[in-house]
Amino acid sequence: MIYLFHGDEEFGKSERIAALKARLGDLGEMNAVTLNGRSVTRAELLHHCDVPPFLGDYRLVIVNDLLTRLEKSKGPEGKQSQTAKEFLNWLAEMIPTIPESTLLVLNESKKIGARNPVLKAVNKLGDGGEVRLFHTPQIKRGELSAWVTKRAREMGIRLDRGVADDLASFIGPDLRLINSELEKLALYAGDRPVTKKDVAVLSPYAREASIFDMVDALGNRRTAQAFRLLAQMRNQGAHPLYLLTMIVRQYRILLKVKDYMSRGMRKDEIASTIKLHPYPTQKAMAQARNYTPAQLESIYDRLLETDVAIKSGRLEANLALDMLVVELARVQ
Numbered sequence: 053m054i055y056l057f058h059g060d061e062e063f064g065k066s067e068r069i070a071a072l073k074a075r076l077g078d079l080g081e082m083n084a085v086t087l088n089g090r091s092v093t094r095a096e097l098l099h100h101c102d103v104p105p106f107l108g109d110y111r112l113v114i115v116n117d118l119l120t121r122l123e124k125s126k127g128p129e130g131k132q133s134q135t136a137k138e139f140l141n142w143l144a145e146m147i148p149t150i151p152e153s154t155l156l157v158l159n160e161s162k163k164i165g166a167r168n169p170v171l172k173a174v175n176k177l178g179d180g181g182e183v184r185l186f187h188t189p190q191i192k193r194g195e196l197s198a199w200v201t202k203r204a205r206e207m208g209i210r211l212d213r214g215v216a217d218d219l220a221s222f223i224g225p226d227l228r229l230i231n232s233e234l235e236k237l238a239l240y241a242g243d244r245p246v247t248k249k250d251v252a253v254l255s256p257y258a259r260e261a262s263i264f265d266m267v268d269a270l271g272n273r274r275t276a277q278a279f280r281l282l283a284q285m286r287n288q289g290a291h292p293l294y295l296l297t298m299i300v301r302q303y304r305i306l307l308k309v310k311d312y313m314s315r316g317m318r319k320d321e322i323a324s325t326i327k328l329h330p331y332p333t334q335k336a337m338a339q340a341r342n343y344t345p346a347q348l349e350s351i352y353d354r355l356l357e358t359d360v361a362i363k364s365g366r367l368e369a370n371l372a373l374d375m376l377v378v379e380l381a382r383v384q
Contacts, residue, residue, distance in 0.1 A: 056158045084113075120164070
């Protein structure tokens with residue numbers, strides 16, 4: 053059986069691959085191999101597909117981003133390289149000959165073009181092949197909260213009121229990250245329901261969201277709200293230098309976002325360039341509109357001064373943060 057999973061939605065693909073691994077039973081570790089498609093050769097791929105399963109019915113061969121690599125491979129004239137074309141055509145011809153005991157998964161992080169010869173070859177297999185596009189859904193906040201609640205129920209996890217809303221708000225539509233956070237929170241909570249306090253203490257995304265909200269309050273000159281958020285994070289045990297580091301990180305993001313917005317770049321382009329998920333990128337774009345480029349540069353310089361003052365011992369860390377919040381709220 054040949055599988056071609058492509059697209060940017062990693063959670064759905066990981067779930068599907070996990071189901072295939074489960075088919076291997078107790079011998080899964082011995083009968084599964086994952087290959088790096090960005091470097092694998094024809095000989096290596098052929099070898100792993102031809103190896104028979106060890107004391108089992110199936111052998112699972114997962115190849116990550118092979119087709120993505122070959123589609124991107126360009127020759128001197130900017131067109132697809134001859135080597136990449138030959139590899140694709142070879143693979144398309146090889147696919148129907150793969151032993152029935154081999155479950156080959158071509159796992160691609162990008163959408164593969166409909167004209168790709170390998171995609172066509174898998175489609176031609178009928179019941180012996182599966183091509184599935186996994187696309188990140190555009191989920192609204194309310195719908196995402198419902199998804200979190202449903203996913204927790206499927207996992208046997210009880211959530212207190214508001215927990216699903218918090219996870220949806222803090223993380224955004226990254227289903228794989230939400231699933232990972234649910235697993236971690238369930239282990240922490242044990243037999244009791246997961247609470248909002250558990251999320252605040254355990255999830256780094258909760259702290260990042262609090263930092264974002266604090267910076268948002270500063271940008272809108274809401275000093276009292278910024279101080280309340282700062283106190284809340286301190287009460288949760290966050291170290292002053294950790295808080296300063298996260299504030300610096302957020303303003304660094306805003307500097308970059310503001311620059312790329314001035315160049316006319318769209319959300320997805322900015323997200324890809326700064327390697328940030330589109331959801332927080334969109335929020336940062338809205339936040340960056342509260343500042344001019346000159347204000348952001350001045351703030352960044354002030355953040356570095358605070359860092360030096362704390363680390364050199366000139367100012368006590370919590371006092372330095374309090375002074376910083378007052379100054380940032382007054383930026384004109």
